Amino acid sequence: MKLLLVTIRKRAGSDEVSKRETILEGSEIHIGRAVSMEICLPDIGVDYQHATVEMRDGKLMMKAAGVGGIKVDGADRDEADLGTDSVKIGRFTFRGEPARDGADAVMVMEEAAAAEAPTHKRRGKRQLENVLPSRRMLAWVFSLTIIGVFLGWPMYDVMQREAPASEPIVVEGMARTDVPKPTIMEIAWTSGPISQAHSMIENDCAACHQRPFEMTTNNACLACHATTQNHADTAQHPVLSLENSRCASCHKEHNGGLEPTAVAETACFQCHSNIQSVSPNSKFPNITDFDVDHPPFKLALVQTVEQADGMLEPQVQRVTFEPNKPLIEQSGLKFPHNKHLQAGGVKSPRGMEQLNCASCHEILPGGKLMRTVDMERDCARCHQMTFNAAGIERTLPHANEDEVARILENYYIAAALEGGVTSETAPEPVKRKRKRRIAGQNTNEQRAVALSDNDRGIAIEWARREALVQMDTIFGVRLCGTCHEAQKFPDEAGVERWRVQPALIQRQWMVKGGFAHDPHKAMECTSCHEAPKSERSNDVLMPDLASCQSCHKGSDEPDGARAECVTCHEYHIDSREPMSPEHAEIFHARASERQQSPKQK
Amino acid sequence: MYVQTGFLASRLWLWIGILISTAALVAYFAHNPPQGRDGSTIVGYGLGGLSALIVVYLSWLGVRKRRFASSTGRRRNVVSAHVFLGLALIVTASLHTGFEFEWSVHTLTYVLLMIVILSGIWGITVYSGLPDKMGRNVSEMIIEKKRHDMTDLEQLDEDVEEIDRKLERALQFLPDAFRPPVKLSLEKTRIGGGLISILSGSSKGCATAKAYDQVREVADQGDWGEDERKRISELVADMSRKRELAACLRRDGRYRALLSLWLWFHVPITVALLVTLIIHVVLVFFYW
Numbered sequence A: 001m002k003l004l005l006v007t008i009r010k011r012a013g014s015d016e017v018s019k020r021e022t023i024l025e026g027s028e029i030h031i032g033r034a035v036s037m038e039i040c041l042p043d044i045g046v047d048y049q050h051a052t053v054e055m056r057d058g059k060l061m062m063k064a065a066g067v068g069g070i071k072v073d074g075a076d077r078d079e080a081d082l083g084t085d086s087v088k089i090g091r092f093t094f095r096g097e098p099a100r101d102g103a104d105a106v107m108v109m110e111e112a113a114a115a116e117a118p119t120h121k122r123r124g125k126r127q128l129e130n131v132l133p134s135r136r137m138l139a140w141v142f143s144l145t146i147i148g149v150f151l152g153w154p155m156y157d158v159m160q161r162e163a164p165a166s167e168p169i170v171v172e173g174m175a176r177t178d179v180p181k182p183t184i185m186e187i188a189w190t191s192g193p194i195s196q197a198h199s200m201i202e203n204d205c206a207a208c209h210q211r212p213f214e215m216t217t218n219n220a221c222l223a224c225h226a227t228t229q230n231h232a233d234t235a236q237h238p239v240l241s242l243e244n245s246r247c248a249s250c251h252k253e254h255n256g257g258l259e260p261t262a263v264a265e266t267a268c269f270q271c272h273s274n275i276q277s278v279s280p281n282s283k284f285p286n287i288t289d290f291d292v293d294h295p296p297f298k299l300a301l302v303q304t305v306e307q308a309d310g311m312l313e314p315q316v317q318r319v320t321f322e323p324n325k326p327l328i329e330q331s332g333l334k335f336p337h338n339k340h341l342q343a344g345g346v347k348s349p350r351g352m353e354q355l356n357c358a359s360c361h362e363i364l365p366g367g368k369l370m371r372t373v374d375m376e377r378d379c380a381r382c383h384q385m386t387f388n389a390a391g392i393e394r395t396l397p398h399a400n401e402d403e404v405a406r407i408l409e410n411y412y413i414a415a416a417l418e419g420g421v422t423s424e425t426a427p428e429p430v431k432r433k434r435k436r437r438i439a440g441q442n443t444n445e446q447r448a449v450a451l452s453d454n455d456r457g458i459a460i461e462w463a464r465r466e467a468l469v470q471m472d473t474i475f476g477v478r479l480c481g482t483c484h485e486a487q488k489f490p491d492e493a494g495v496e497r498w499r500v501q502p503a504l505i506q507r508q509w510m511v512k513g514g515f516a517h518d519p520h521k522a523m524e525c526t527s528c529h530e531a532p533k534s535e536r537s538n539d540v541l542m543p544d545l546a547s548c549q550s551c552h553k554g555s556d557e558p559d560g561a562r563a564e565c566v567t568c569h570e571y572h573i574d575s576r577e578p579m580s581p582e583h584a585e586i587f588h589a590r591a592s593e594r595q596q597s598p599k600q601k
Numbered sequence B: 001m002y003v004q005t006g007f008l009a010s011r012l013w014l015w016i017g018i019l020i021s022t023a024a025l026v027a028y029f030a031h032n033p034p035q036g037r038d039g040s041t042i043v044g045y046g047l048g049g050l051s052a053l054i055v056v057y058l059s060w061l062g063v064r065k066r067r068f069a070s071s072t073g074r075r076r077n078v079v080s081a082h083v084f085l086g087l088a089l090i091v092t093a094s095l096h097t098g099f100e101f102e103w104s105v106h107t108l109t110y111v112l113l114m115i116v117i118l119s120g121i122w123g124i125t126v127y128s129g130l131p132d133k134m135g136r137n138v139s140e141m142i143i144e145k146k147r148h149d150m151t152d153l154e155q156l157d158e159d160v161e162e163i164d165r166k167l168e169r170a171l172q173f174l175p176d177a178f179r180p181p182v183k184l185s186l187e188k189t190r191i192g193g194g195l196i197s198i199l200s201g202s203s204k205g206c207a208t209a210k211a212y213d214q215v216r217e218v219a220d221q222g223d224w225g226e227d228e229r230k231r232i233s234e235l236v237a238d239m240s241r242k243r244e245l246a247a248c249l250r251r252d253g254r255y256r257a258l259l260s261l262w263l264w265f266h267v268p269i270t271v272a273l274l275v276t277l278i279i280h281v282v283l284v285f286f287y288w
Helices: A135-160 A196-201 A218-222 A265-272 A375-379 A401-418 A443-450 A453-478 A545-549 A581-600 B011-030 B042-065 B073-097 B105-139 B152-170 B176-188 B195-200 B207-221 B226-261 B263-286
Strands: A002-010 A017-025 A029-032 A051-056 A059-064 A070-072 A075-077 A079-081 A087-089 A092-097 A105-111 A298-306 A312-320 A346-348 A351-353 A386-389 A392-395 A486-490 A496-500
Touching (some): A453 A496, B011 B042, B105 B263, B195 B226, B207 B226
Parallel strands (some): A002 A105
Antiparallel strands (some): A059 A079, A070 A075, A087 A092, A092 A105, A298 A312, A346 A351
16 A cells, blocks of 8 residues: 655644655554654654554555544544544544545644643742732732721721810710720720729720820810819919920820829920020029939928917928028927937836837828827827826826816815825915715815815915916926926916917928828838937928939939929929819809709709 | 851941940830830830831832842842841830730731741841752752753753653653653653642652652563663663652752742731831821
8 A cells, every 4th residue: 555644734823834745655554652653643642553544445444553542523433434534643633535646545644733741730830929929919918908907997986986076175073974985996096004093084085085186185184174273373474385285295194004194304394494484584493403403492491489478479481401501490399309219218107118200100191291299199108197196196188278277276275175185384274184074965065164264265375376386397397398398477367377388390391392201111211310319309300402312313314213303393283273264164163053053952 | 156148247237236226225224204114205206216217218128129149249238237227126116115015006016027027037047048058959960051051940940851852752662551650750740839839849749759660660570672671771760860850849949939938928017017107106196
């Protein structure tokens, strides 16, 4: 057989077709992958020997030879007539054509473009770029998510809140309860926990943040704190920065704790480092920091003016505490601290007793001031007000001269009338013993009857004299005079009476600085107050500025104790006008309304 | 740790980083305001502002340089600035928080920043060791460079393709018994694939390795002529080489992935951080 093979190749991706004609001879033509085949199909899907082609009964027949088989219209066949059928082997298609050019038969082989080479599958996904979403896309996703969740969502919540009116409002009673609680995303906007002082408005964001993207206004603060006093007398010292200052520039909320923290050191120095620049008439000294140029303390000391009745009238004067110049004030007392604190103790009714500061002094609740010393409670444990005559002890009242005089007189009159007094200086009628009293009758009457009028006069005169002598001892030396200054002074009737000077004790020497004892508890009292060395009660046992500065080293000193202005001084001064007269007016109007309304009912 | 990586060599930026951190620490401990040390004090604002500036500057540097591995002098300095300023940010930003963390967009800003910095440190770590390993991995497999302008990796890819052509060609001289293993190797040898297989770089279950075993089995069973024996031994040799190459390329893919995986955290989260930072600043200053 002589076979004319027409090979038609289509190139991938182009219309170009190549056509080649070859003459093959042999009784059987072999088709397969092997190079030894007459028709070699270099395709892995083709068997080593796939098929044979032969002429049988004038027809060009193809017969399957390998395991792959041949396909006609998609169906597997063992044999096919190429004259009528078109056979597929892999990507090759075979069909017959009428014989020509001297050949016994003509077979056309069309080769389709090779499928994608298997190696291409291996390429592709070897890099992260191929398997992960792009970083640009992720950046968009993350950013938009955050904008949506952390900006959009809470902002929506904020917009839902009703903004209060902007004119002055004064809130009555407690916080609003009808406001919706802040949502979880609204909470994500807060910069820290609210302080306990504001816990009742914790859920009412709009109470302070009245309008979105507006800093908290003074109006919001004043709604509750309507009567808060101003810092300075603005009528006398018009200071622009005071009028325009925001509450929140000093009071920082969202820091937790008991109350909003007051941050004022820089704000204070803004004006007080050169106070005349904002208030030309001010007489305040300028200050830049506590440890630099704080003026010496000015203490409110008790000075006295003697009155016509001999009593001392206290007059408080503020006196500058210069270093090395001891402060003296008039107390009307004779109290040596050193004797009371001496080592080994002092004599007491219970034997020797070692005293210390706490024996008489204690911090008042509130932690600031000390309790004033109280005679009955603190002194009388040792200094008992007892008057002892003829073996009978009597307790005299404190701070009541007339009553003491009366008790003494009564005592001696009674003794004189009863008789039997053993004193050698006593007159005879007083020494004389009386009859026994008759049961059921008034004793004094009974005895008085027993004395003659003359004797009775002698006895009473003696008793009065004796009482006066005793009073001289008690007031002047033994009891009152131990501690107080006391003197005799004629009363309106011209009778000389004992007058004891009451103690003039200053409760608070530093009136402009809010010193608190509580935070200083860990210290020894004597590290500030030199009581063990003080011999006189007139000594003012206050520490000076340098003593404070040894711990409070200035606002910029990290190791020191706190030394901001507000550590000791108040910004809102009690005696000043309210910061916002409008708010205060509304507040007071409401208060008087409330007072009147129950009466109407 | 001895760091070969050139971009850490700049002493200047190392000292600038140390200086910023020390200054931040000193300021933090020196200032002790009544409300405690946090972001709302003078020092807190300072530290926050400084941190924000560094974040913006480093983001801009990041956009400018894009690629890390280059070692030209100027660029090396830029990377060095990026690294040491980034490390100093850990100090300045942490002190800015005052260590007060809670559920808030403010804490989120800090968390995102820390993720960015930690992923950056991860990046430094991989860059300090992997490129060497990666270079050795491919260069050790090179037998002959066909062209000088080809990289080692391109050469190895070429080698695989050439072997594939040889395998296919060999089938034209070998009986059908050899076809399944060759087909297996040609069609089923995967290099890379999904995220997991790229990152594992494992050659367990490699199709060519299996094919290699199968070819040897088939070869042992038949009684082959002289010519066929020669072709079979060539086939075995090619399979073995392809197996090695595939494993090498998988390792290479793994190294490349490890070298850039941190960027999928570092870059998108930096963008998210910038957005969050703006929200944080806006809230703090407009929503007191």
